Amino acid sequence: MQRRFLDYLAITFKGIAMGAADVVPGVSGGTIAFISGIYEELIESIDKVNLNVFKVWKQSGFKTAWNSINGNFLLALFSGIAISILSLAKLIKWLLHNEPILLWSFFFGLVLASILYIAKQIKGWSVKLVIAIIITSVLSFYITLAEPFASPDSPFYLLFCGFVAIIAMILPGVSGAFILLILGAYQTAIDTINNLRDGLLNGDMALFKDAFFKFILLAVGAVIGLKVFSKALNWMFKHHKNLTLAILTGFMIGSLNKIWPWKEVLKTRVNSEGEVVTLLDKSILPSNYAGDNEIVMSIVFIVVGFAAILVLETLGKKKTEV
16 A cells, blocks of 8 residues: 555654543543554554564565564554653543542543443343353452552563553544553553653653553563554454453443542552652542542543543444445
8 A cells, every 4th residue: 555645744643542541541542443444454554564674674674574564554553642641641641630529520431431432232132142142241340449459660560551552543432541441550651751761851761660660561561562462352252242341341330339439448559759659549438538539620520531432433333334
């Protein structure tokens, strides 16, 4: 496929949209790829990235190897994703510290609408699908109640988180940031991105090295997960689509507990930067919240988050009709 510079610029902007989605729990970069018409090309291009590329490079040169994996497309797309994530991470960190209730309310609305978005794609409801939703909802709910089995700063845990979260690049409707949130590593990932950028811009090599190490761990886990999950999940999606969608729906229903805006802190820990952060909490009613529950604005942000997914769904329908 011959593309001009403007074509690749458009792909970069699509990457920016995907990056923005990947930073926000509840919105999937895969959904943006699907809506913007590049999902199949993305999956096919990723599938071509393997050790055989080095063999082609040795036999036919770098250009042939680069073209064999659709390198220009991947470079343009992932450049956009990186630009977006680096730009938005600082804003998300500020909101997490200064407006947590409103931020989680927005995320809650996003995920609530995403549940309906995924469930609506299920065709031919059956008892088996309902049971699958119930089981995965209960399982997911109890996962949100569990204390993380390792610190989010642990190297092996970061590898695991990157491995699992990359699922967002494979299936539309699944948010990698949401999975990081369930695993308790979302804020660690956001802090890593911010520290990576700040360390580089401010010349703080100690901060940069620590953040770069964590970033590499997440990235390596993601690359491994991408190769492991891609074929299996695509096979599930093609051959057992309804069951896969039912499992995803149940997973997200049970996980709503994790992003409920009003929480009571049960346990804390000291992170690698010496800050006291939450390790374990529980959902409570707004009326039982110790501080200002911001109930009116919370409802507004839930509605805004819900509406954002409806807009994406509408755009997706228009794209399908074109």
